Amino acid sequence: MQTIELGADKREIVTKGTLRTLRVGGMIPAVVYGGKKEPANLIIEGKKLIRVLKGHGMNVLVNLKVGAGAEVVLLKDLQRDVLTHEIIHVDFQRISMTEKLDVNVPIHIKGEAPGVKVGGGIMEHILRDLRVRCLPADIPDGIHLDVSALQLNQGLKVKDIVAPQGVEILNEAEALVVNIVAPAAEEVATPATAVAGPAEPEVIAKGKKPEEGEEGAAPAAGAKAPAAGAAKAPAAPAAKK
Numbered sequence: 742m743q744t745i746e747l748g749a750d751k752r753e754i755v756t757k758g759t760l761r762t763l764r765v766g767g768m769i770p771a772v773v774y775g776g777k778k779e780p781a782n783l784i785i786e787g788k789k790l791i792r793v794l795k796g797h798g799m800n801v802l803v804n805l806k807v808g809a810g811a812e813v814v815l816l817k818d819l820q821r822d823v824l825t826h827e828i829i830h831v832d833f834q835r836i837s838m839t840e841k842l843d844v845n846v847p848i849h850i851k852g853e854a855p856g857v858k859v860g861g862g863i864m865e866h867i868l869r870d871l872r873v874r875c876l877p878a879d880i881p882d883g884i885h886l887d888v889s890a891l892q893l894n895q896g897l898k899v900k901d902i903v904a905p906q907g908v909e910i911l912n913e914a915e916a917l918v919v920n921i922v923a924p925a926a927e928e929v930a931t932p933a934t935a936v937a938g939p940a941e942p943e944v945i946a947k948g949k950k951p952e953e954g955e956e957g958a959a960p961a962a963g964a965k966a967p968a969a970g971a972a973k974a975p976a977a978p979a980a981k982k
Contacts, residue, residue, distance in 0.1 A: 744802040749783040776835035852889030856921035860893040868918045872911040879907040896920035
């Protein structure tokens with residue numbers, strides 16, 4: 742693994758007001774701990790730290806120079822502002838180049854699965870990082886996983902990964918890393934289960950309505966119904982010649 746140089750200065754005052762002033766000026770508060778030394782508060786130029794992160798990520802050995810001295814450290818933790826996501830604090834851990842340590846390394850997928858390209862499946866990337874144990878010099882930038890032989894309904898587990906020399910994978914061997922699954926089928930409504938359209942308003946019949954002109958037709962609106970038992974009016978006499 743490549744070693745990157747990064748300069749830092751000691752930070753004596755740790756009040757909130759001082760830290761705020763440092764951040765406004767482009768500096769990032771930090772702490773280094775571990776080994777047989779006491780923790781030390783530091784300040785680092787923000788632009789230089791961001792350049793290291795963009796180029797190498799978290800898994801990089803840092804030759805941290807403080808004053809006239811230097812020590813090899815790992816980036817252990819970053820704290821970011823919840824609103825701006827800017828880095829507001831960094832933790833460094835002192836390490837020994839002769840002692841193994843546990844770190845997380847990313848899994849990089851390579852190749853194109855036939856189950857996706859030809860079979861129309863979807864690749865589920867379930868495990869994105871591996872926990873490994875190795876010497877600092879053997880820390881890999883990432884673990885590459887080839888999926889170019891995966892068909893539909895096939896996957897790869899941790900036990901299928903070949904670790905680089907000197908690297909021990911600590912994850913559960915049966916843990917699934919990637920899986921090729923069929924896309925969810927759309928449900929087709931059958932006649933028995935089809936959703937009915939909007940129902941027509943129900944009309945409650947009260948007997949057949951007579952056609953216009955038929956005997957017993959309903960009276961016009963506003964007209965009074967004839968009294969029960971009333972006689973029919975006599976027919977008009979024929980005109981005399």
